[in-house]
Each structure stands twice: as C-alpha cells, then as structure tokens.
Amino acid sequence: xxxxxxxxxxxxxxxxxxxxxxxxxxxxxxxxxxxxxxxxxxxxxxxxxxxxxxxxxxxxxxxxxxxxxxxxxxxxxxxxxxxxxxxxxxxxxxxxxxxxxxxxxxxxxxxxxxxxxxxx
Amino acid sequence: xxxxxxxxxxxxxxxxxxxxxxxxxxxxxxxxxxxxxxxxxxxxxxxxxxxxxxxxxxxxxxxxxxxxxxxxxxxxxxxxxxxxxxxxxxxxxxxxxxxxxxxxxxx
Numbered sequence: 001x002x003x004x005x006x007x008x009x010x011x012x013x014x015x016x017x018x019x020x021x022x023x024x025x026x027x028x029x030x031x032x033x034x035x036x037x038x039x040x041x042x043x044x045x046x047x048x049x050x051x052x053x054x055x056x057x058x059x060x061x062x063x064x065x066x067x068x069x070x071x072x073x074x075x076x077x078x079x080x081x082x083x084x085x086x087x088x089x090x091x092x093x094x095x096x097x098x099x100x101x102x103x104x105x106x107x108x109x110x111x112x113x114x115x116x117x118x119x120x
Numbered sequence: 121x122x123x124x125x126x127x128x129x130x131x132x133x134x135x136x137x138x139x140x141x142x143x144x145x146x147x148x149x150x151x152x153x154x155x156x157x158x159x160x161x162x163x164x165x166x167x168x169x170x171x172x173x174x175x176x177x178x179x180x181x182x183x184x185x186x187x188x189x190x191x192x193x194x195x196x197x198x199x200x201x202x203x204x205x206x207x208x209x210x211x212x213x214x215x216x217x218x219x220x221x222x223x224x225x226x227x
Contacts, residue, residue: 049216105210
C-alpha cells in the first residue's frame, strides 16, 4: 500500500528557505501515470496547491508562488522535495504531499502533513 | 483567473440529504473532484472524474458537474460525515485549484 510521508524542519526563520521532503513507500515514484504534488493549508484556512512534478522532472507551479518555489525529484531515493524561498509568517501552514492521477489531475493519496511555522 | 467558490457552511439533520455546491466558470468543461477533511486529518478523496467514488467511499456520496457548478450530495447523512469538504479542478493556465471549502455540520 502506497504511503507518503513529509519530513523537514518545523520552524523556519523569516526570509529563509523552507525545505521539505516527501518519501514515497510501498511503491515506485517512477510511474508515468502520476505526478507528485505539494499542497498547503494555513491554520484554520483552506487548501492551496503549490506545485507538482513528474518522475522525469517536469513541473507545474502555482503562479502566485512560482517565483519562490522549486520542486525536485530523486527517483533513486523515491522522494520529491519542496523549496520555498524568502518565507514570511504568511507561509506558516500544514504542508501536505500527495500523489496526483495524471489522466484527470486529482489528488488520490495524501501524506499526513507537517506543520511549518515561520517565526524568528 | 480560475476560482472555485463554495458556501462556507451547510447544516443537515442526521438521515437527511446534504448538498454542497462548487461554482466556477465553465466548471462543467473540467473534471471536478471532492475531498473530505476531518479535524486534524489529511484530506481524503471522496469523488473523482465528476461522479466516481474511490474504493471504500460509501454509496451515500454522489456528485454531478454541469455548466458552471458541481454538486456533492450526501444522502442519509451520518454524524461521521461531519467534516470540511473541498472541491477541486485542474485549470490548464493555473494548475490545481481548490474550492474555498464548506463545513458540514450534522445536528
């Protein structure tokens, strides 16, 4: 059974770069049927798609975050990663990684999420 | 830009039917998905490709999508259906778009 697990620092200072990794277990990240994505949810608020990547490295980013986001993939480790630069308090959120079914672009499997707080 | 709007809240009595709408320009021309999120948990896919239910999702969850709106219907609502619900679609210009979310209260 495929599982996704986010990992990374829970506290990041303002103006620094947030870095998270999603480890995929129970299956291979190298499938053309799926993309792999990051979604975030500020406390008490709704879901926001950040970006997505294929196993070959093709990416899509949310235009509102594109200038600060980089998503990469490491197929040898079955992982994909998120980097968000120049963070502010507004980037405080629970960050989820998810598997995306390419045919119709829906998120069929989610990680448990990890809370990242931006504070000095 | 493409946006999806949902009512902030819906209240329903146990055993009754809850309907949640999701509005967006020409949403009917895209596939809509729906997610259930309970407090402190990750979202769970309950509907994909407008009307399909993933394995394990009860039959009381159904949906439709046409014109400028999609609708999620929960028939015979149970207390365990109390949660936040989000619609989602993919826009070729923007990418993944989530609705504003609807809190379903069963009382």
